[in-house]
Amino acid sequence: xxxxxxxxxxxxxxxxxxxxxxxxxxxxxxxxxxxxxxxxxxxxxxxxxxxxxxxxxxxxxxxxxxxxxxxxxxxxxxxxxxxxxxxxxxxxxxxxxxxxxxxxxxxxxxxxxxxxxxxxxxxxxxxxxxxxxxxxxxxxxxxxxxxxxxxxxxxxxxxxxxxxxxxxxxxxxxxxxxxxxxxxxxxxxxxxxxxxxxxxxxxxxxxxxxxxxxxxxxxxxxxxxxxxxxxxxxxxxxxxxxxxxxxxxxxxxxxxxxxxxxxxxxxxxxxxxxxxxxxxxxxxxxxxxxxxxxxxxxxxxxxxxxxxxxxxxxxxxxxxxxxxxxxxxxxxxxxxxxxxxxxxxxxxxxxxxxxxxxxxxxxxxxxxxxxxxxxxxxxxxxxxxxxxxxxxxxxxxx
Amino acid sequence: xxxxxxxxxxxxxxxxxxxxxxxxxxxxxxxxxxxxxxxxxxxxxxxxxxxxxxxxxxxxxxxxxxxxxxxxxxxxxxxxxxxxxxxxxxxxxxxxxxxxxxxxxxxxxxxxxxxxxxxxxxxxxxxxxxxxxxxxxxxxxxxxxxxxxxxxxxxxxxxxxxxxxxxxxxxxxxxxxxxxxxxxxxxxxxxxxxxxxxxxxxxxxxxxxxxxxxxxxxxxxxxxxxxxxxxxxxxxxxxxxxxxxxxxxxxxxxxxxxxxxxxxxxxxxxxxxxxxxxxxxxxxxxxxxxxxxxxxxxxxxxxxxxxxxxxxxxxxxxxxxxxxxxxxxxxxxxxxxxxxxxxxxxxxxxxxxxxxxxxxxxxxxxxxxxxxxxxxxxxxxxxxxxxxxxxxxxxxxx
Numbered sequence: 001x002x003x004x005x006x007x008x009x010x011x012x013x014x015x016x017x018x019x020x021x022x023x024x025x026x027x028x029x030x031x032x033x034x035x036x037x038x039x040x041x042x043x044x045x046x047x048x049x050x051x052x053x054x055x056x057x058x059x060x061x062x063x064x065x066x067x068x069x070x071x072x073x074x075x076x077x078x079x080x081x082x083x084x085x086x087x088x089x090x091x092x093x094x095x096x097x098x099x100x101x102x103x104x105x106x107x108x109x110x111x112x113x114x115x116x117x118x119x120x121x122x123x124x125x126x127x128x129x130x131x132x133x134x135x136x137x138x139x140x141x142x143x144x145x146x147x148x149x150x151x152x153x154x155x156x157x158x159x160x161x162x163x164x165x166x167x168x169x170x171x172x173x174x175x176x177x178x179x180x181x182x183x184x185x186x187x188x189x190x191x192x193x194x195x196x197x198x199x200x201x202x203x204x205x206x207x208x209x210x211x212x213x214x215x216x217x218x219x220x221x222x223x224x225x226x227x228x229x230x231x232x233x234x235x236x237x238x239x240x241x242x243x244x245x246x247x248x249x250x251x252x253x254x255x256x257x258x259x260x261x262x263x264x265x266x267x268x269x270x271x272x273x274x275x276x277x278x279x280x281x282x283x284x285x286x287x288x289x290x291x292x293x294x295x296x297x298x299x300x301x302x303x304x305x306x307x308x309x310x311x312x313x314x315x316x317x318x319x320x321x322x323x324x325x326x327x328x329x330x331x332x333x334x335x336x337x338x339x340x341x342x343x344x345x346x347x348x349x350x351x352x353x354x355x356x357x358x359x360x361x362x363x364x365x366x367x368x369x370x371x372x373x374x375x376x377x378x379x380x381x382x383x384x385x386x387x388x389x390x391x392x393x394x395x396x397x398x
Numbered sequence: 399x400x401x402x403x404x405x406x407x408x409x410x411x412x413x414x415x416x417x418x419x420x421x422x423x424x425x426x427x428x429x430x431x432x433x434x435x436x437x438x439x440x441x442x443x444x445x446x447x448x449x450x451x452x453x454x455x456x457x458x459x460x461x462x463x464x465x466x467x468x469x470x471x472x473x474x475x476x477x478x479x480x481x482x483x484x485x486x487x488x489x490x491x492x493x494x495x496x497x498x499x500x501x502x503x504x505x506x507x508x509x510x511x512x513x514x515x516x517x518x519x520x521x522x523x524x525x526x527x528x529x530x531x532x533x534x535x536x537x538x539x540x541x542x543x544x545x546x547x548x549x550x551x552x553x554x555x556x557x558x559x560x561x562x563x564x565x566x567x568x569x570x571x572x573x574x575x576x577x578x579x580x581x582x583x584x585x586x587x588x589x590x591x592x593x594x595x596x597x598x599x600x601x602x603x604x605x606x607x608x609x610x611x612x613x614x615x616x617x618x619x620x621x622x623x624x625x626x627x628x629x630x631x632x633x634x635x636x637x638x639x640x641x642x643x644x645x646x647x648x649x650x651x652x653x654x655x656x657x658x659x660x661x662x663x664x665x666x667x668x669x670x671x672x673x674x675x676x677x678x679x680x681x682x683x684x685x686x687x688x689x690x691x692x693x694x695x696x697x698x699x700x701x702x703x704x705x706x707x708x709x710x711x712x713x714x715x716x717x718x719x720x721x722x723x724x725x726x727x728x729x730x731x732x733x734x735x736x737x738x739x740x741x742x743x744x745x746x747x748x749x750x751x752x753x754x755x756x757x758x759x760x761x762x763x764x765x766x767x768x769x770x771x772x773x774x775x776x777x778x779x780x781x782x783x784x785x786x787x788x789x790x791x792x793x794x795x796x
Contacts (some may be wrong), residue, residue, distance in 0.1 A: 007425065
């Protein structure tokens with residue numbers, strides 16, 4: 001059969017066609033009324049998408065750029081910070097804090113686990129300026145308990161910075177209600193456009209704390225971006241084509257919510273939740289072990305391969321027989337897990353397709369008789385039926 | 399008549415259609431053999447485009463990001479540096495060096511002038527670590543004497559960092575021959591793709607100097623990008639769609655050189671030179687004063703409006719009657735000059751079209767009888783005929 005190339009990776013995720021078209025025809029200048037109107041609309045829509053009343057800034061960089069902005073703007077050399085880490089992106093917080101000379105304390109959990117709250121409580125001391133964590137750790141597929149971590153940070157008087165690059169649009173996050181001071185997102189995730197834009201929402205407490213930071217900063221000076229954004233501009237030349245794509249993607253999400261962007265965002269979260277539930281049920285039906293069974297993220301599902309099988313073989317077979325790009329483990333997890341993404345632009349057909357392929361791939365690396373073809377697909381359908389029913393009631397009760 | 403919207407701004411410049419198409423269909427993952435091959439080819443092609451044997455790094459940011467990378471990686475707080483400034487982008491070097499706590503000395507020239515070499519010589523002292531300058535100052539349309547500045551920096555033992563964001567692809571720059579240690583470019587200029595990528599080539603002397611810098615750096619750590627680039631990867635998630643566009647643009651430039659990328663780059667420089675020459679001759683034929691007559695850049699032509707006319711009126715009329723977006727002056731030059739770009743994807747028809755429009759626009763703000771319609775166009779044609787003849791001889795003598 002034909003093999004269409006399809007991404008099932010937790011970023012980049014499949015491009016939204018209308019956004020790709022907007023990007024290709026964005027032959028406009030950024031210091032014009034047209035672009036200012038677009039930029040202002042995008043900033044305002046991002047606030048709704050994030051679910052915050054705090055100012056949002058957008059920058060031309062990968063998500064790591066926004067992570068660096070948080071560290072550079074909120075800390076000073078020698079200050080105590082707390083990094084909560086249970087995977088590769090938690091380790092990036094640690095590397096960043098060390099690069100900026102922070103006195104970096106940490107709470108670690110095993111890969112695949114959520115951050116344990118008791119350990120956080122034990123590490124928090126009054127001089128701890130900032131706590132850094134991920135909403136969902138894309139390297140393991142685990143979700144961290146942000147509501148509870150936010151309460152602990154708040155009680156301790158610390159700022160909380162959440163990398164929600166794969167959390168936004170897949171996970172309910174009550175940013176202002178919980179008191180998340182900085183929340184960070186990236187373009188190539190639930191927003192369904194290519195990488196190259198990062199964004200964050202920043203609380204009043206955090207804006208005030210920035211004034212005290214002694215770190216050098218220029219390109220990532222969030223205050224500069226905020227001031228420019230208030231005039232519908234970016235501090236430096238914006239990634240125009242990506243901003244146009246982002247505008248189209250936010251319009252698409254709004255349309256998915258029948259004109260209500262927040263409802264569209266909730267539908268997107270429900271979509272990821274359903275796809276994740278279907279995939280987890282399918283993996284279990286195949287007798288496969290989930291890598292993060294206790295606190296699974298909706299952004300992606302990390303699956304442990306059958307005994308003595310390198311996950312690279314599975315990733316390769318997905319690509320070679322079915323054109324589907326799933327992710328191997330990263331760093332020390334390479335060969336030990338494979339990861340199927342649900343974040344962004346996936347529908348029922350995509351999800352059932354990849355689960356069908358999963359049956360063939362697993363059948364090939366185990367003894368075929370261990371796989372009962374159709375069982376994983378049926379398990380996924382049952383999840384779908386329950387989810388569709390609950391979504392219908394949700395709509396009916398509005 | 400219809401008004402097609404066209405950019406005549408010195409960045410963003412008009413999108414190359416094949417690059418826009420490549421961007422819109424770049425639905426690929428960055429940790430794959432296909433993307434690695436693309437990334438490696440782009441890095442290698444950029445070396446040819448720049449004309450250097452030095453390693454090139456690419457980053458997801460605006461050009462200012464690469465400028466910050468040069469400051470963050472090559473200086474330490476309190477160190478003496480020399481900024482050469484005669485416009486808005488020279489002032490950005492100064493702001494960056496100050497943000498990083500450098501002891502920032504400067505040589506300034508009037509807006510529209512080139513940096514005076516005698517003043518540079520007078521300011522260079524043995525402890526001056528780095529000299530920062532623009533190849534062409536896009537805010538004024540002036541070109542700085544990089545060959546001579548490089549000789550002075552070299553004799554003094556200083557590193558030379560050149561922002562060639564509008565210089566590359568418009569201006570002959572013998573990067574290695576002159577000894578430019580860091581040369582910086584951006585995607586939205588001669589490379590004819592949208593903003594969002596910056597790149598730089600770095601000399602062995604500069605790589606060594608980086609080891610001594612005491613500044614914090616993570617996202618803009620050039621050493622990290624170099625190491626990743628050698629494996630065909632980026633240190634952080636790359637702006638995939640823009641990288642795909644860049645690959646297509648470099649292929650287009652190669653094709654313009656009949657399969658020889660360096661020849662294609664030279665053809666692009668000759669193209670900008672011809673368009674600039676045509677535009678300058680046209681402005682003179684209309685009795686207009688050039689803002690940088692002594693050392694004009696090929697990237698753009700800055701023109702002084704007729705007496706008592708705000709250049710904003712001219713910019714507006716270009717847009718409203720002809721759909722052509724030309725640039726006003728920036729900062730303190732706003733209202734005092736207008737700028738027509740020649741960098742990147744412009745041909746004879748574009749150039750004649752904008753010059754024809756210029757005659758109408760100038761006729762409107764002066765007394766019509768002061769404009770002899772067709773005279774500026776004829777002056778441009780004479781320049782074109784001379785340039786085409788010399789280009790033909792060039793090809794014949796190869």
